[in-house]
Each structure stands twice: as structure tokens, then as C-alpha cells.
Amino acid sequence: MERQMEPEMETSTASSGDKVLSSISIKVLFFARARDLTGLSETPLVVPYGSTANYCLEALISKFPRLEEIHHCMVLALNEEYAAGSSTVKDNDELAIIPPISGG
Amino acid sequence: MANKDRTLVEILEEHNLIDVVKYMNFVGSPQAGAVATFSGTTRDTFEGKTVLELRYEAYVPMAIKQMKTICESARSSWDLISIAVAHRLGPVPVGEISVFVAVSSVHRADSLEACRFLIDELKASVPIWKKEVYTNGEVWKENSEFLQRRLELGNGNGSHSCRKRLVEEGQHRKGCCGVKVRIDEVPVVDDKSPRTSSCGGDPSLAMGKTIVAENREEEDGVG
Numbered sequence: 001m002e003r004q005m006e007p008e009m010e011t012s013t014a015s016s017g018d019k020v021l022s023s024i025s026i027k028v029l030f031f032a033r034a035r036d037l038t039g040l041s042e043t044p045l046v047v048p049y050g051s052t053a054n055y056c057l058e059a060l061i062s063k064f065p066r067l068e069e070i071h072h073c074m075v076l077a078l079n080e081e082y083a084a085g086s087s088t089v090k091d092n093d094e095l096a097i098i099p100p101i102s103g104g
Numbered sequence: 105m106a107n108k109d110r111t112l113v114e115i116l117e118e119h120n121l122i123d124v125v126k127y128m129n130f131v132g133s134p135q136a137g138a139v140a141t142f143s144g145t146t147r148d149t150f151e152g153k154t155v156l157e158l159r160y161e162a163y164v165p166m167a168i169k170q171m172k173t174i175c176e177s178a179r180s181s182w183d184l185i186s187i188a189v190a191h192r193l194g195p196v197p198v199g200e201i202s203v204f205v206a207v208s209s210v211h212r213a214d215s216l217e218a219c220r221f222l223i224d225e226l227k228a229s230v231p232i233w234k235k236e237v238y239t240n241g242e243v244w245k246e247n248s249e250f251l252q253r254r255l256e257l258g259n260g261n262g263s264h265s266c267r268k269r270l271v272e273e274g275q276h277r278k279g280c281c282g283v284k285v286r287i288d289e290v291p292v293v294d295d296k297s298p299r300t301s302s303c304g305g306d307p308s309l310a311m312g313k314t315i316v317a318e319n320r321e322e323e324d325g326v327g
């Protein structure tokens with residue numbers, strides 16, 4: 001085995017054909033309080049192939065520690081739909097941090 | 105029937121007023137014996153603080169999808185003719201409408217109940233946010249409906265079709281976020297928890313008005 005990757009990355013050949021993806025890039029959106037806390041409305045994020053939405057969230061919290069404030073009252077949306085933290089993210093996916101909503 | 109199954113969902117960009125007549129006309133039809141509407145307007149005070157305006161933002165494409173999902177849920181539970189749901193973005197001054205729902209049906213029970221369902225669901229799951237702006241600060245609001253629904257949404261379940269929803273089980277009305285209130289001058293009264301007391305609870309919007317217009321209610325007789 002010439003590649004020395006973590007197990008989750010080895011599966012990448014199965015779904016990506018010729019090109020082996022060891023990491024993927026996603027777009028993260030911040031709204032309302034999340035935007036205030038990060039100072040950004042969006043940011044790119046590179047994570048290992050096969051990462052879950054929760055893994056991405058943890059990575060974001062490491063990068064923007066102030067997000068911890070809303071960690072336990074927010075939800076995630078993946079590609080414009082509410083998503084479980086266990087969802088697997090794919091290359092070019094759009095992950096949104098949804099702080100408590102207040103429409104109406 | 106030409107007017108059957110019509111649904112209109114709109115998010116209005118800043119400085120566009122909600123044209124109530126337009127949506128009333130949209131849902132009106134010769135088959136409709138009832139039209140129920142709800143309008144949410146900006147109230148002038150919240151917990152003694154003077155509110156200048158509300159400022160709304162949305163994750164627009166997802167909000168539109170979610171509003172359509174809610175309309176489908178309503179149709180699966182009630183016999184409806186047309187639905188219109190509109191939400192405004194940007195600043196909404198005191199007295200102006202931020203959200204409007206109009207529903208038509210043959211008989212009034214369907215449109216009345218569906219109207220209530222639609223606004224409640226919108227507040228629970230449509231990704232729209234409002235900041236309440238006071239004379240001396242501002243706060244991101246949190247809908248209690250969302251906080252109660254959060255675990256479900258966090259499991260990826262954004263659709264809530266059951267019409268028999270449980271009455272809220274004494275959920276605490278306080279939000280869970282920490283310091284998200286900015287108050288420049290806190291009045292020195294006996295304010296016990298100035299930083300969290302404003303979470304949840306559906307504060308500002310509030311002054312909902314439900315208007316029911318009934319025409320030709322054959323079964324129940326006219327009003």
C-alpha cells in the first residue's frame with residue numbers, strides 16, 4: 001500500500017473514479033448570530049473525504065471558538081435542507097450554520 | 105378547476121411592503137367559501153424597551169423550499185384551495201407587516217386551522233432571523249417554536265405534517281444562547297437577567313391579527 005492515509009480516506013477511490021480525493025472542500029454559510037460571532041457570512045472549509053457534518057462543525061468551532069456560544073442551540077443545513085450531524089458531506093456541498101431562527 | 109391547488113410563496117427584499125390585497129386576490133376563488141389570513145406586525149415595545157424596528161434576514165433559497173414544504177404539509181392535512189405566504193426582509197418599522205399568510209377553502213374550518221398551522225410552522229422551521237432594535241441596543245430573537253423543534257430539525261427532519269400537535273409541554277421559554285444582547289445603557293432597575301431574558305418566547309412580532317372573511321358558507325350558513 002503506497003498510500004498512507006487514514007482509513008476513511010482509502011475508500012475515496014470507490015466513488016471518485018480516476019481522481020483520488022483525500023480531502024474535500026465545502027462552502028460554509030453563517031447567518032445572524034453565527035455571522036456576528038465569526039465576522040464572516042461564508043467561508044470555505046477543507047475536510048477529509050468522508051467527513052460528517054458534525055466533524056465540519058467541530059472544525060469550525062476550533063477555527064472560530066466563539067461559535068461555541070451557539071453550539072447547543074443551533075442546527076445544521078446541508079444543501080438547503082436540515083441535516084443530521086451524522087450526514088456525510090461531499091465535495092462542493094453547502095453547509096449552513098442555523099442559529100435559533102426568529103422569523104414571523 | 106382552474107384555481108385549485110395554487111400556492112404562492114414569496115420572500116420580499118428590503119423596502120418592499122407586503123401587498124396584502126395582492127395575496128388576498130391570489131387566494132380568492134369562486135369555490136372558496138372562506139379566506140383566513142394572518143398578519144404579523146412590528147410591535148412598539150418589548151419588556152418595557154422601546155422597539156424602533158425589526159431587521160430580518162433569511163437563507164433565502166432554503167427558506168423558500170421550507171415554506172413550500174410547509175404549504176404541502178398543510179394541504180395534506182386540510183382541504184385547501186389556495187395558499188399564499190409572504191415574508192419581508194430588511195428593516196420593518198413599528199406598525200408594518202413582516203409576515204402574511206392567506207388561505208382559502210370551501211369551508212372555514214380548513215382555512216382557519218391551516219392558517220394557524222402555517223404561521224406556527226413558519227416560526228418553527230423557516231430559516232429567517234430577526235434582530236430587534238431598541239433605542240439603546242439590539243438583540244437577535246429566538247422563536248420558542250424553533251427551540252422546541254430543534255432536535256427534530258437536527259435529525260434532518262424538516263417536515264412536520266401531523267396536524268395534531270401536542271400542546272407545548274411547559275417548555276422553558278428562555279433561549280440557550282449566551283450573550284447576544286447589546287444594551288448600551290441598561291436602566292438600573294431590578295433587572296434580574298438582562299442578558300438572557302429576551303430569548304425565545306416570540307416577543308416582538310406578536311400582535312398577530314387573524315381576519316376571517318367568509319363568503320357563501322353553504323354548509324354552516326352565512327356568518
